[in-house]
Amino acid sequence: MTVGPDCPVAGAARAAFRWPVRVYYEDTDAGGVVYHANYLRFLERARSEWLRRLGHEQDLLRLEHHVLFAVTRVHMDFLKPARFNDLLEVGVTLMDLGRASLRLAQDVTRAPDALLCRAEVRLACLDDLTFRPRPIPEPLLRGFHA
Amino acid sequence: MTVGPDCPVAGAARAAFRWPVRVYYEDTDAGGVVYHANYLRFLERARSEWLRRLGHEQDLLRLEHHVLFAVTRVHMDFLKPARFNDLLEVGVTLMDLGRASLRLAQDVTRAPDALLCRAEVRLACLDDLTFRPRPIPEPLLRGFHA
Amino acid sequence: MTVGPDCPVAGAARAAFRWPVRVYYEDTDAGGVVYHANYLRFLERARSEWLRRLGHEQDLLRLEHHVLFAVTRVHMDFLKPARFNDLLEVGVTLMDLGRASLRLAQDVTRAPDALLCRAEVRLACLDDLTFRPRPIPEPLLRGFHA
Amino acid sequence: MTVGPDCPVAGAARAAFRWPVRVYYEDTDAGGVVYHANYLRFLERARSEWLRRLGHEQDLLRLEHHVLFAVTRVHMDFLKPARFNDLLEVGVTLMDLGRASLRLAQDVTRAPDALLCRAEVRLACLDDLTFRPRPIPEPLLRGFHA
Numbered sequence: 111m112t113v114g115p116d117c118p119v120a121g122a123a124r125a126a127f128r129w130p131v132r133v134y135y136e137d138t139d140a141g142g143v144v145y146h147a148n149y150l151r152f153l154e155r156a157r158s159e160w161l162r163r164l165g166h167e168q169d170l171l172r173l174e175h176h177v178l179f180a181v182t183r184v185h186m187d188f189l190k191p192a193r194f195n196d197l198l199e200v201g202v203t204l205m206d207l208g209r210a211s212l213r214l215a216q217d218v219t220r221a222p223d224a225l226l227c228r229a230e231v232r233l234a235c236l237d238d239l240t241f242r243p244r245p246i247p248e249p250l251l252r253g254f255h256a
Numbered sequence: 257m258t259v260g261p262d263c264p265v266a267g268a269a270r271a272a273f274r275w276p277v278r279v280y281y282e283d284t285d286a287g288g289v290v291y292h293a294n295y296l297r298f299l300e301r302a303r304s305e306w307l308r309r310l311g312h313e314q315d316l317l318r319l320e321h322h323v324l325f326a327v328t329r330v331h332m333d334f335l336k337p338a339r340f341n342d343l344l345e346v347g348v349t350l351m352d353l354g355r356a357s358l359r360l361a362q363d364v365t366r367a368p369d370a371l372l373c374r375a376e377v378r379l380a381c382l383d384d385l386t387f388r389p390r391p392i393p394e395p396l397l398r399g400f401h402a
Numbered sequence: 403m404t405v406g407p408d409c410p411v412a413g414a415a416r417a418a419f420r421w422p423v424r425v426y427y428e429d430t431d432a433g434g435v436v437y438h439a440n441y442l443r444f445l446e447r448a449r450s451e452w453l454r455r456l457g458h459e460q461d462l463l464r465l466e467h468h469v470l471f472a473v474t475r476v477h478m479d480f481l482k483p484a485r486f487n488d489l490l491e492v493g494v495t496l497m498d499l500g501r502a503s504l505r506l507a508q509d510v511t512r513a514p515d516a517l518l519c520r521a522e523v524r525l526a527c528l529d530d531l532t533f534r535p536r537p538i539p540e541p542l543l544r545g546f547h548a
Numbered sequence: 549m550t551v552g553p554d555c556p557v558a559g560a561a562r563a564a565f566r567w568p569v570r571v572y573y574e575d576t577d578a579g580g581v582v583y584h585a586n587y588l589r590f591l592e593r594a595r596s597e598w599l600r601r602l603g604h605e606q607d608l609l610r611l612e613h614h615v616l617f618a619v620t621r622v623h624m625d626f627l628k629p630a631r632f633n634d635l636l637e638v639g640v641t642l643m644d645l646g647r648a649s650l651r652l653a654q655d656v657t658r659a660p661d662a663l664l665c666r667a668e669v670r671l672a673c674l675d676d677l678t679f680r681p682r683p684i685p686e687p688l689l690r691g692f693h694a
Binding site: 278280281282297300301304313314315339340341 | 570572573574589592593596605606607631632633
Binding site: 140 | 281282284285286287288289291293339340
């Protein structure tokens with residue numbers, strides 16, 4: 111995770127898309143805080159809603175284009191704990207767009223100014239049956255470039 | 257859930273099949289105990305291992321017979337909390353066997369004598385694509401009757 | 403689960419409180435549908451939001467009154483499967499209110515008219531440290547009666 | 549994640565500690581494979597069992613030393629999907645040991661020779677109430693050095 115002009119923290123500050131996530135008991139553990147694996151669930155909810163905002167329903171992407179997106183790499187830094195009942199926000203910023211993959215900077219914040227988690231997520235566009243790489247469908251590419 | 261000769265507690269005591277489950281952080285919540293929904297995960301692990309003990313791998317059942325088992329009804333009583341690091345045991349007792357469904361008594365215990373949760377679970381045998389009821393495959397039926 | 407004037411299905415139809423839940427990949431399983439245990443998570447999200455609507459934040463309830471609500475009994479019927487990307491609604495209807503416990507009818511529906519799951523959930527008000535029953539705090543009782 | 553003498557793949561091959569994990573329905577998603585966040589759960593189960601093998605029960609560590617271990621950084625590469633009913637193995641290799649933190653190489657494999665996921669996990673030893681860094685308790689340090 112590079113620290114520089116495109117570092118996730120900076121990216122977080124300007125994330126074009128942000129999605130609210132409420133912390134319920136299901137998300138916490140006996141340490142009293144959000145269980146670390148559940149941040150990956152939060153990150154994916156925001157990615158799903160970001161795609162929806164761009165006009166793409168993932169069930170239709172699969173039906174019409176026979177593709178799905180799989181996480182192939184994750185870097186996460188856990189900076190501060192989130193607690194039960196917190197209202198969080200998850201950011202999505204597109205960093206790189208390849209022919210069959212994309213790289214996102216994501217973050218989880220709590221108002222007013224706490225950065226709880228920053229992440230870099232690499233996704234591959236895969237055939238939904240063979241799991242082989244497939245070019246990102248053209249309508250999606252256009253949306254990403256807009 | 258009837259209280260009587262076939263009540264789950266009595267059933268638990270003689271459950272022919274028991275499967276150990278360790279409680280990890282992932283299973284707990286900020287109340288400091290196992291999150292209630294996770295007992296359903298524990299119950300299913302024991303059912304999967306019970307089927308395996310009877311000689312049936314569920315992935316092969318699906319490939320060869322195109323069926324899967326879906327939970328259609330659950331009754332659960334949560335009696336005592338399980339905590340992080342507890343070593344539990346989950347019991348499976350067949351109560352009723354129909355043509356396309358079965359009913360199990362299940363329980364979760366902690367040594368030496370704590371009954372934490374008792375449950376009654378109804379499963380339907382379904383076509384894995386249409387989700388319509390399908391007769392339980394013959395080899396499975398024979399195993400249940402043994 | 404009684405079938406009658408106060409049966410959960412009827413209750414569902416008039417549930418005063420309903421909460422939307424989107425199905426993400428995290429909620430599904432390899433059967434292609436929502437994993438059965440996750441309905442319990444959906445039900446609890448709606449209960450948490452119902453309490454919030456009544457003016458009660460559960461983290462404050464714990465801090466100020468040292469109580470939490472624990473699920474002590476669940477009856478669930480799984481009627482139809484929910485799938486990835488579905489937008490569901492979860493209903494909450496108060497059925498019975500005791501001194502230290504309450505009983506709710508809950509349901510999960512998908513527009514326009516599919517009833518996917520109905521449930522009856524019994525909650526106990528517990529001391530957050532000893533897990534012994536505690537009377538429901540007065541402000542909460544007033545809200546329930548309103 | 550450096551590729552070299554201490555790269556996780558090489559580390560995986562000689563991981564001193566390995567723990568079996570069976571894939572149940574709860575672990576999979578509608579893509580038909582293990583949901584990516586659940587690898588973090590598998591990694592933690594193996595870390596918990598590795599500590600137990602070294603003679604340390606985490607609930608006692610908390611009671612006696614008032615510490616817990618929190619994940620502060622994760623790097624994961626998802627190389628091949630795991631599927632329902634797979635029997636996996638999770639490896640744990642200690643890479644670095646600091647005064648109040650440690651760094652592990654972890655991997656998830658499936659016999660005979662499939663490397664599904666490799667990870668690098670950084671853990672901090674924290675006070676269990678304040679979440680401030682605390683030196684790793686002496687008995688633990690001795691075990692790590694053995």
